[in-house]
Amino acid sequence: MAQTLHCLIDLHLHLDGSLSAETARVLAAMQGIELPRDAAELDRMLHCPAGCRDLNEYLACFTLPLSLLQTGDALREAARRLLTELADKGLLYAELRFAPQSHGQKGMSQEQAIQAVLAGMQEAPIPSRLILCAMRGADNEAANRETVQLAARYRGRGVAALDLAGAEAIFPTGQFAPLFALARELGVPFVVHAGEADGPESVAAALDMGPRRIGHGVRALEDPAVTARLARERVPLTVCPTSNLDTRVFDRLEDFPLRAMLDAGLVVTVNSDNMAVSGTDAGQELQRLTDCFGLRTEEVRQLLLNAADASFADESLKQQLRAAICRELAQERTEESC
Ligand SMILES: [Zn+2]
Structure with missing residues (x-):
């Protein structure tokens, strides 16, 4: 059911991790970069291997897509094509994210990278917003501070x-408190990856x-106090179940704590x-969670409404999104209005 919905939203979507094989070929051709002719081999380079052991190994799968995204034209085209693909898949709105500091291999500045992605987003058929990722690392403090300052400038x-x-497991969340202090000082709202490779203490630090x-945020569930705090403070989680299986946070989808999160009153959104x-x-x-946990229509609707509410869209766009969700999911249960 969810796969055929036309009122979908994705709030947690990395541009570099979302390059289709077709887009990879277009970007390679634009830049004279050789890619394997064999489709299966290219797929293997763009997809996480079945035997992926953890987040660190998963992150290694970004080498090829990142190498294709080192010019402004490539970033612009990638953003435009991704949002076009999302529109075809029934998404009404998406928040793309990328780390501008990861696109300087050929000398592109962070600001040029941001401008290029924004230009591609403006050419796309659905509305979107951009989230700028600072990166956990040991020697990139200046680059991270530049990202915060650019987020303020382009906000x-x-x-x-x-x-x-x-x-996350190598560079603990708490280590980045000064960076987020700068964001607060500059009035830049922020989200944090936490409770994925590291445990509930990472969520608490965030x-x-x-x-x-x-x-x-899924590993918050390992600590009832952190879970209760998430519920009390109503901080939404952008969960991504298949990614968690790939990075071995869970071995099976059945182990993903969706019911526990909903029972605890957490604000859950479902993303790729x-x-x-x-x-x-x-x-x-959404379909996988629906099949695995027997989600009812009203639960799917609530997950989507959570995404509309938790998004960085302006209020009028949020209202349009809520109306579209209610229209489509009320139709499935004609006796119930939204
Ligand atoms: Zn992510």
Whole structure:
């Protein structure tokens, strides 16, 4: 059912992890880069391997897509094509994210990278917002601070927020408190990847900094106090179940704590994370959860309404999204209005 919906939203979607094989070929041709002719071999390079052991190995799958996204023209085309693909899949709105500092291999500045992605987003058939990722790392503090400053400069011009992404188990969330202090000082809203490769203490550290949302957050469920705090503070989670299976947070979808999250009153939204690397999309994620946990129509509707509410869209767009969700999902249960 969810896969055929036309009122989908994705709030957690990495541009570099979502390059389709077709887009990879277009970008390679634009730049004279050689790719394997064999479709299966290219797919293997763009998808996480079945034997992927953890987030660190998963992150290695970004090498090829990143190498194709080192010019402004490539970034612009990738953003436009991704949003066009999403529109075809029934998405009404999406928030793309990328780390501008990861696109300087050929000398592109962070600001040029941001402008290129924003230009592609403006050419797309559906509305979208951009989230700029700072990266967990040991020697990129200056680059991260530049990302925060650019988020402030482009906020309201397509950029909605800052994020922190990368190897959570190696570089603990608390280490980045000064970066988020700068974001608060500059009035930049932020989201944080936490509770994915690291445990509930990472979610607690993220909550201490005042995020608008948490990326993943699923491992908060290992600690009832952190779970209760998430519920009390109403901080939405952008969960991505297939990605969690790929990075071995869980071995089976049945182990994904969706029911526990809903029972605890958490604000859950369902997202794809990396459409190519994880081989999924927002509709498929909702469908998998529906099949696995027997979600009722009203539960699917609530997950989508949570996404509309938790988005960085402006109020009039949020209202349009809510209306579209209610229209489509009320039709399935004619006795019930939204
Ligand atoms: Zn992510």
